[in-house]
Amino acid sequence: MRKDENTVVKKHGKKQRARRKAARSGASYTSAAAGTSHVHQPQPDLAAYDAWPDSGLGLPADRDLAARLIAAARASCQPCQESLAEQARRVSRPTVAALAGAVYSGLAGLRPGAFASPTTRGWAPHAREAAARGDSTDATGRVIMMEDEQVRDLLEDALDHWAMGAPLPAGLVEKLAEAPPRQRPADPMDAFREAGIKVFTLDDLDLGDDVDAYYLAPTYGVTLMKTNTPDGQPMPMLVLYPETEDAGIEDLEARTDWEHWGLHGMPDMASQWRVRARIADRSLRGLVHVGPDGETDIELWRAAETVSLPAQWWDLLDRAQHVLVVGPVKSPEDPGALAAAGDAGELLAVVARVTFV
Structure with a gap:
């Protein structure tokens, strides 16, 4: 094992997030969002999610939706994850705040890594303040007022942690150069x-x-x-x-x-x-x-x-x-x-x- 070299990755031009669209299940997005297609097991431990303080805004987070989102992420079921994530972004943004707050508020002892989105890095300090005060009104309100793309980034970063455990340190890498998908060679x-x-x-x-x-x-x-x-x-x-x-x-x-x-x-x-x-x-x-x-x-x-x-x-x-x-x-x-x-x-x-x- 050598340990004496250093290199610098060449910079690319315009940044953009990479999102893999390859579905690993035949379930339709509609049935997946409705929860009628299949159930991902086991159900996740939501202790960190439950520890996120209430916002007091009269808009409760959807615990069942959060559990299904995490389970789909852990099962790498892209149709379910995308459908449920869209549901959370459109009609249950407090759920997004709770999922991200459990990761970045200090409840799990994590901070956004170098590959977290700018949205996540900017929102995390508000999540830590919410945990310290026992009141997530400001942090949740900020998520409610975000643009859809910002909510998408925050949720993807949070789910990347949740997919590993309860949750564990992880990070969502920004892919800066899109390459054509590679087909796995056939088994000889x-x-x-x-x-x-x-x-x-x-x-x-x-x-x-x-x-x-x-x-x-x-x-x-x-x-x-x-x-x-x-x-x-x-x-x-x-x-x-x-x-x-x-x-x-x-x-x-x-x-x-x-x-x-x-x-x-x-x-x-x-x-x-x-x-x-x-x-x-x-x-x-x-x-x-x-x-x-x-x-x-x-x-x-x-x-x-x-x-x-x-x-x-x-x-x-x-x-x-x-x-x-x-x-x-x-x-x-x-x-x-x-x-x-x-x-x-x-x-x-x-x-x-x-x-x-």
């Missing part, structure tokens, strides 16, 4: 299946704990770097390089849904991708993807030994709580490898969340 085993050849997976073999699946898949090493977001905020960065012969761009395309990235703007944040860091010795432990059940289903990198991080890099990691993960580069020793891979269109990237253990 499909050709065998279509030919009638039986294909066995590791799950089929039921090897239990006797075999460490990490060593049966391509693996990577990491190089520590630093970058700046397009608005000038410092951010930690990990660059992946192949450690095994079968690791590389084709493997990452098959195992991840990361974006092709050319060093312009910021890729999307994917909260299911986690960089695990251990507080006791200030070290990185791994890069993984977790499934809906919270269990690791993809492990791209695992620390072979404990290496304490430089103090400045650890402090930056602690502040940002997100990492720009980029790869693969062919050689970690070549200072021009990152730029060359980006120029060749052979670079994938994602903003991963940091999990401290």
